[in-house]
Amino acid sequence: MNAAGQPARTRIQREKRDLILEAALDVFSQQGYRGATIDQIAEAAGMSKPNLLYYFRSKDAIYQALIHGLLDVWLAPLRELDSVGDPLVELRAYIRRKLEMARDFPRESRLFANEILQGAPHIMALLEGELKPLVDEKADIVKGWIRAGKIASVDPWHLIFSIWATTQHYADFDTQVRVVLGPLKGGDGRFEDAARFLEGLFLDGLRPRA
Amino acid sequence: MNAAGQPARTRIQREKRDLILEAALDVFSQQGYRGATIDQIAEAAGMSKPNLLYYFRSKDAIYQALIHGLLDVWLAPLRELDSVGDPLVELRAYIRRKLEMARDFPRESRLFANEILQGAPHIMALLEGELKPLVDEKADIVKGWIRAGKIASVDPWHLIFSIWATTQHYADFDTQVRVVLGPLKGGDGRFEDAARFLEGLFLDGLRPRA
């Protein structure tokens, strides 16, 4: 054990663990927790099942390590939302970051979507202990903007929900998005289109009203 | 067999099947396809496992019947979107209907969310054959409104996505919504708050610009 209370690990061990977590992200985000099998993860990681279990005690341990390790990445865009600067610029930047995450890290998004769909059994404590305080803090910032007359008077929490929902949609419901958009509009450009639409929606929808 | 190529069924048979589908909706929407077991469904339906399998050939058959049977309900709000009448009124009504569905039929919403998250393996054909044409049709209506200068010029498909995303969020991510809102704001009133917010967002965001 080192100072942080974590078992000491060699560089090779860390690399193998990362390899497994990468494979696990693939599998868990596609199949959900129950649908995923250790065999699939081991296969994806290119190792035998017992060898995988040499690095992680159990299926649950893999999942926990994965989802806890991704929490910071998942929350980073919101953490960056800053009270300083023009509110509409800040919000646009937040929407952009979230949309980039949906584009660049769709598996992570689906992992959390799966988890919350099932009732967040593994991260309920984190939702309460980390997510809620963070959202409350950012809601206060939004409230300040509203009081200063810089944006329209809206419910800050539901504003945040709507940004989450609209941006993550392009990761979580990607299959449907592509089918509906069809081959022409459903290519890589869909994220640009989405960005343009969402910026228009939110910026016009939030512009302070006379 | 009757004219439709379906096996003829007595009224009692239909009732039993509905009982099973109701139980299956409960279980599949909570546990996902892989996580659900026939035992759980049989238990929830108050019958024995072999008896359940007398009415449905397999787990997959239950799931297929369930999700296909719900498709019409799921698409109904969009189908009602009408080219006649004031566009903003129409859109507000659509948002309301979708939000009411999230409130009143969260299991159905989660069932489809699960399905699409996994890549829509069971309904890909339906997405392509039914959903896409329907959305294209409604997108045409929106385009008409834009051409008529009745709403701002936005991408109709992404507009529809954003309505889906924001409203279904209150069903699919309900666990997270309630944690973040806390006991005070997270009660039954959250749907009213959401409705107010979303109407403001979309109606202001879509108001035709000078």
Added chain:
Amino acid sequence: MNAAGQPARTRIQREKRDLILEAALDVFSQQGYRGATIDQIAEAAGMSKPNLLYYFRSKDAIYQALIHGLLDVWLAPLRELDSVGDPLVELRAYIRRKLEMARDFPRESRLFANEILQGAPHIMALLEGELKPLVDEKADIVKGWIRAGKIASVDPWHLIFSIWATTQHYADFDTQVRVVLGPLKGGDGRFEDAARFLEGLFLDGLRPRA
């Protein structure tokens, strides 16, 4: 559930369960708890492993049912020890019964021997709640006999231990007994020889001294 709080069982179920318990007695008494496998028991019971697990939820459930079901049989000889009648006759009868059990029910004896050797993890509560009070009660009877001058003054608890030890030895250590006695003395007559020896030992050893 019936009045006794047990799940209701059909006659066939009971027969199958008994068949399994019979097989489990075979396997557990030979291999111990850890050494026994469900496969072995299923094989011995002539059924498939999942079918066996249809009747008993788990390996532990089989073991518990087995050992709890045998406790009464195991304690019966001691329960019969009666304060009425000639002490030496009573004790001789007790020794005989115990020796007959070692001869007729060696698997049961070895099952308990295994269990206690491992520290009685499954029946500790029974030892404390049932066995100890019973032994204390019978020790009181022996004390009465001693006070009445009918047998020599000995420690009743250690007397009981010595009867247990010497008689169960012919079941638990049967392998060694037969090797040591050799083919000539190690046949079925060994129980007769043991009975003669033990009666002599205990009756002479306990005869009241001048």
Added chain:
Amino acid sequence: MNAAGQPARTRIQREKRDLILEAALDVFSQQGYRGATIDQIAEAAGMSKPNLLYYFRSKDAIYQALIHGLLDVWLAPLRELDSVGDPLVELRAYIRRKLEMARDFPRESRLFANEILQGAPHIMALLEGELKPLVDEKADIVKGWIRAGKIASVDPWHLIFSIWATTQHYADFDTQVRVVLGPLKGGDGRFEDAARFLEGLFLDGLRPRA
């Protein structure tokens, strides 16, 4: 290889092997052969599993070395039984030695008890080749005493069994003994009580009869 056909070993090798055997005695006597794992033994010996397997080829090899190495200790008390001197004094001394072994080496006793309970699969040859001749030899001594009228006429083999059974009982069934004796009588004094009882039993029971 040295003269005895054993691989030559350095002092350090011998010490390591002894360390392992000591740990193995702990684990095997508590868990039985099947219940014990190499991991547990390695852990108890304070070394890695592969390192342990460098000193002993396999789990079985550890067990064999252990049980064979203990055989002499196990048989020592009986070997000391001498034809010279007063028979009752000799027998009393034997009982004392056996009881002291049960007190001081309970793990060894339980190891053999486990082994014989399972049918002595690892030491059958030793039972036949070493134990039986030894017992036969000592039985001859007892027969001599009987012929000389120095002790009552009893079956020598069953006499020896009864001494084994009664003394080893305090090691093998220690858990049960302590529960039945309770906190008052079940402390360290239980061996003194047992010694007193057993001496009374055997010496009075064997005193030559008129």
Added chain:
DNA sequence: CATGAATGAGCATTCATTCAT
């Protein structure tokens, strides 16, 4: 229709043993 019983395939996990260094 209904159900108790049965099972092959699968799944998470353990374990003795081997390999590479």
Added chain:
DNA sequence: TATGAATGAATGCTCATTCAT
């Protein structure tokens, strides 16, 4: 010698499905 890493073969248990009645 010593050990981190790797694995084939279990092992307890689950589950969708089938069989028999």
